[in-house]
Amino acid sequence: MFAVTAARIDVDDPLAGLVLGERPDPELPGDGWATVQVKAASLNHHDVWTLRGVGISADRLPIVLGCDAAGLDGDGNEVIVHSVIGDPDAGGGDETLDPRRSLLSERYDGTFAGLVAVPRRNLVPKPAALSFPEAACLPTAYLTAYRMLFDKSGAEPGATVLVQGAGGGVATALIVLGRAAGYRVWATSRSEEKREHAVELGADQAFPPGARLPERVDVVMETVGQATWAHSVRSLRPGGRIVISGATSGDAPSAELTRIFFTQLTVTGSTMGTRDQLARLARFCEQTGVRPVIDRVLPLDQARDGFAAMIAGDLFGKIVLAVLARGDDPRNPPGCASRPLRSPP
Numbered sequence: 481m482f483a484v485t486a487a488r489i490d491v492d493d494p495l496a497g498l499v500l501g502e503r504p505d506p507e508l509p510g511d512g513w514a515t516v517q518v519k520a521a522s523l524n525h526h527d528v529w530t531l532r533g534v535g536i537s538a539d540r541l542p543i544v545l546g547c548d549a550a551g552l553d554g555d556g557n558e559v560i561v562h563s564v565i566g567d568p569d570a571g572g573g574d575e576t577l578d579p580r581r582s583l584l585s586e587r588y589d590g591t592f593a594g595l596v597a598v599p600r601r602n603l604v605p606k607p608a609a610l611s612f613p614e615a616a617c618l619p620t621a622y623l624t625a626y627r628m629l630f631d632k633s634g635a636e637p638g639a640t641v642l643v644q645g646a647g648g649g650v651a652t653a654l655i656v657l658g659r660a661a662g663y664r665v666w667a668t669s670r671s672e673e674k675r676e677h678a679v680e681l682g683a684d685q686a687f688p689p690g691a692r693l694p695e696r697v698d699v700v701m702e703t704v705g706q707a708t709w710a711h712s713v714r715s716l717r718p719g720g721r722i723v724i725s726g727a728t729s730g731d732a733p734s735a736e737l738t739r740i741f742f743t744q745l746t747v748t749g750s751t752m753g754t755r756d757q758l759a760r761l762a763r764f765c766e767q768t769g770v771r772p773v774i775d776r777v778l779p780l781d782q783a784r785d786g787f788a789a790m791i792a793g794d795l796f797g798k799i800v801l802a803v804l805a806r807g808d809d810p811r812n813p814p815g816c817a818s819r820p821l822r823s824p825p
């Protein structure tokens with residue numbers, strides 16, 4: 481099968497370890513696993529971290545990249561692949577808390593391939609209303625945003641939520657899910673164009689990074705890390721909460737401890753979500769009409785262009801990789817009709 485793999489780690493030049501080419505079809509690691517024919521997969525910053533050697537050691541390479549996929553199971557059912565490989569019992573009912581849990585592409589080969597092997601329990605029915613590219617956006621960025629908003633934030637609809645770094649996959653997910661659920665969403669971005677897009681998506685207002693806000697907010701959603709941390713702490717009302725799931729710009733900012741205890745803030749970590757939360761997220765999209773924000777859809781063999789755009793921060797929303805079958809029209813792949821392939825910039 482054709483696949484996109486991490487062949488070696490390069491901290492400074494992640495694209496140097498990216499290899500596109502033929503790989504053996506996956507073998508099922510055990511009973512209860514199934515093979516999924518991938519129709520679409522989506523890129524996450526996790527794939528860039530893997531190429532930089534964050535969260536993986538060199539002895540695991542080569543490994544097929546990709547956490548997210550939507551495709552067909554062995555019986556032809558349309559499915560979404562939950563990326564967390566873990567035992568809910570070992571995590572007190574939550575597989576993300578299993579100390580031995582991994583994401584696809586960490587211990588087991590990932591989704592940037594024609595086929596991927598996953599535990600059967602990780603397959604969630606794909607709502608017919610979502611295209612394969614839309615469904616392929618849900619398992620990491622949208623699931624993470626869903627848990628941050630509806631599980632970890634403690635904020636009720638109507639509360640004001642600040643989303644740092646509006647252009648990213650998780651950030652755009654926070655904006656559209658938060659808007660649909662009735663939060664007042666404020667966003668920051670380094671780019672004026674992305675700030676305008678954020679407002680078009682449903683953010684109430686958008687600001688440059690570090691801007692003084694009209695008033696302090698109830699919750700901050702943090703995925704940028706070092707570059708925005710001090711602003712996140714300063715922007716909260718007394719007793720407010722930061723929910724953090726990422727640190728794209730660095731993970732060692734000044735901790736701002738005095739402000740945190742003096743204004744009695746809460747800092748809450750959040751990672752991915754359960755299979756059941758993924759199923760509820762899919763239903764949330766079906767019921768509200770919310771659709772993932774897709775920056776572009778590229779054929780799998782153009783994955784390098786997608787990685788380059790993500791590394792450069794040249795994206796707004798999700799980059800989706802479409803897996804074309806023989807005979808498919810590369811300009812109009814099946815299941816992608818709602819969004820034509822965009823040429824790489």
Ligand SMILES: NC(=O)c1ccc[n+]([C@@H]2O[C@H](COP(=O)([O-])OP(=O)(O)OC[C@H]3O[C@@H](n4cnc5c(N)ncnc54)[C@H](OP(=O)(O)O)[C@@H]3O)[C@@H](O)[C@H]2O)c1
Pocket residue numbers: 523524525526529620621624644645646647648649650651668669670671674689703704707708725726727728729750751752790793795797
């Ligand atoms: N814990 C989890 O389960 C989980 C799940 C998903 C993602 N994550 C993490 O969350 C982060 C975002 O992931 P993603 O897939 O959404 O990535 P992405 O699509 O590449 O987005 C990157 C974001 O970072 C912002 N950014 C980057 N460098 C910045 C800087 N120097 N200053 C300000 N903003 C900067 C960009 O905002 P603008 O360009 O708009 O300013 C953009 O929002 C990553 O670190 C990822 O590893 C964690």
